[in-house]
Amino acid sequence: QSALTQPASVSGSPGQSITISCTGTSTDVGAYDFVSWYQQHPGKAPKLMIYAVSDRPSGVSNRFSGSKSGNTASLTISGLQAEDEADYYCSSYTSSTTVLFGGGTKLTVL
Amino acid sequence: QVHLQQWGAGLLKTSETLSLTCAVYIGSFSGYYWSWIRQPPGKGLEWLGKINHSGSVNYNPSLKGRVTISVDTSKNQFSLKLNSVTAADTAVYYCARLSGPGTYYFDYWGQGSRVTVSS
Numbered sequence: 001q002s003a004l005t006q007p008a009s010v011s012g013s014p015g016q017s018i019t020i021s022c023t024g025t026s027t028d029v030g031a032y033d034f035v036s037w038y039q040q041h042p043g044k045a046p047k048l049m050i051y052a053v054s055d056r057p058s059g060v061s062n063r064f065s066g067s068k069s070g071n072t073a074s075l076t077i078s079g080l081q082a083e084d085e086a087d088y089y090c091s092s093y094t095s096s097t098t099v100l101f102g103g104g105t106k107l108t109v110l
Numbered sequence: 111q112v113h114l115q116q117w118g119a120g121l122l123k124t125s126e127t128l129s130l131t132c133a134v135y136i137g138s139f140s141g142y143y144w145s146w147i148r149q150p151p152g153k154g155l156e157w158l159g160k161i162n163h164s165g166s167v168n169y170n171p172s173l174k175g176r177v178t179i180s181v182d183t184s185k186n187q188f189s190l191k192l193n194s195v196t197a198a199d200t201a202v203y204y205c206a207r208l209s210g211p212g213t214y215y216f217d218y219w220g221q222g223s224r225v226t227v228s229s
Contacts, residue, residue: 001170001171001172003154032214034213034214034215036214036215036216038155038216045204045219045220045221045222046155046204046216046219047219048215048216048217051209051213051215051217052213052215057217089154089155091155091157091215091216093214096171097168098157098168098169098170098171099145099157099160099208099214100157101147101154101155101156101157102154103154104153104154104155
């Protein structure tokens, strides 16, 4: 099974909005609303930011939002802050009852 | 608040077996899946497999039968074994709770265990 496809890097200035895409297939992202997003700072474990495509866990800023269209899911971060600079990974359940991650996107806040 | 604490050998030689254990503190052990995920240096996350409290498992097919995940419900622990390791298995290994059927997201993670395979 191939990893979900994410851009290697994105960047934005403080206050701006950015969107990270996550493209899969009709057997994973397109098949279920089981897409989640994780933020990872260097040397730290990943942190859940979005689950079930667009739901936010308690304590996660509402600047983070998720959506999905067809086989592509997206994570949008609005009002960029310096602390948002991190790696972001998407994940999806698959029809093979396995879990796939995206290759990761490095977000740089300029 | 659920807490996952993991441990295991950090330095292995080629062809040896990697062995890690993750203990779950506070919270229910049943009703969830428990997973292992790894991250090679400078690379992305790779899901290795999942197990539930009754021992039902699913593995990443890319590991070609080298991986075994087991559970000890009496201790609220689950374990990973990966045999015939090579340098490509060098990574930080994480244990994580995978929310139950119908949701499928990793909400709690262990601290990570750095495993290095050398010849």
